[in-house]
Amino acid sequence: MSNYQEQYILELRSGIGGQESNLFAEQLLRMYCKFISKSNWGFKIENITKVSTGGIREVIVVITGIGVRSWIINECGVHCVQRVPVTETKGRIHTSTVTIVGLAVCSGKNDTAVKRDDLKIETMRSTGAGGQHVNTTDSAVRVTHLPTGISSMCSQKSQHRNKSNAMVCLEQKLSCCITKIKNISYSVIRGKQISGSIRTAKVRTYSFIRDTVIDHRLGKTVRNITKVLDGNLDLLNPICK
Known part of the structure; x- marks a missing residue:
């Protein structure tokens, strides 16, 4: 177990799905903020781009705490949501995506220390x-x-x-x-984590139709999507401190 306070950047960006993607990104931000608070970590929203019609296009959150790294690496990638939007008049199910990226924050200390x-x-x-x-x-x-x-x-x-x-x-x-x-390294890391923001590159699926959340990377399925979105992410991705 480590007592080292880690600091990471969590980036959320809307992907495929237009307005539904923006709304889902806002839901995920709320979920993450609740989970971070429950985990006794500190966080600060550094930058957020809201959409006038509702939702957010992108947001950057800086997280500080013990065990952040082991948790955040399993969140990175494409998150999909399957549901019938409130604006859908024919009852069709839409699939939208949000991309999650996690980057370590460099303290800046000794970055240029010369032996x-x-x-x-x-x-x-x-x-x-x-x-x-x-x-x-x-x-x-x-x-x-x-x-x-x-x-x-x-x-x-x-x-x-x-x-x-x-x-x-x-x-x-x-x-x-x-x-x-x-900057080059961050670009490479982002590219690998996002994988083009396509539906087939998903790491987690939130299905309102089946009331399930499936983590494809960890091989876990949890029922009660409302509970997960309320910040109970430990059901899928427990913290390793």
């Missing part, structure tokens, strides 16, 4: 303007991050200041590089 063994620090004579002192002493400093090959160089009069400034510049370059890598 001394990973650095190559060189001093050399400055070739720029600055007078006799700059041109005849080894005051310029170049710092290279060996694992990535990223380098930074400063060539003012003070070697000590050059080293400090070169380190700052290097960390900024590394931070920019890490951010780009994270």
Whole structure:
């Protein structure tokens, strides 16, 4: 058992089904908020896009607590709802989807922490303007991050200041590089979890017709859909702390 407070982003986006999908996304948000509160986790809605005709198009929730990761990985994917919409005059059953994505939140601490063994620090004579002192002493400093090959160089009069400034510049370059890598990784993760937001890629089906919720990934079926939507998700996906 772990006492580590994990922080994850839960993203809900309406998929196939138009207005029904927007309404279902709103229902799922309510379900998740109730479940998170019952689990004694903290959460904050960072961004939400509501639809004027009802429901939501997308929402981002930040969740903090113990055991979030082991729970959220089984929620990610396409969730389907099967029901007769209130606007349906012929009694036809509609199938709509909402996509769920879970992403770990990076604290930002030590993201660009650099080990001394990973650095190559060189001093050399400055070739720029600055007078006799700059041109005849080894005051310029170049710092290279060996694992990535990223380098930074400063060539003012003070070697000590050059080293400090070169380190700052290097960390900024590394931070920019890490951010780009994270964005690419998040895009890949989203793509894998969503699987195109198609009905055949579903991980869970909420059937109002049969009054059941089927989790295809976990191989579980629970009756009483109202109870599940009221935040009792532990019936399908218990928390592992």
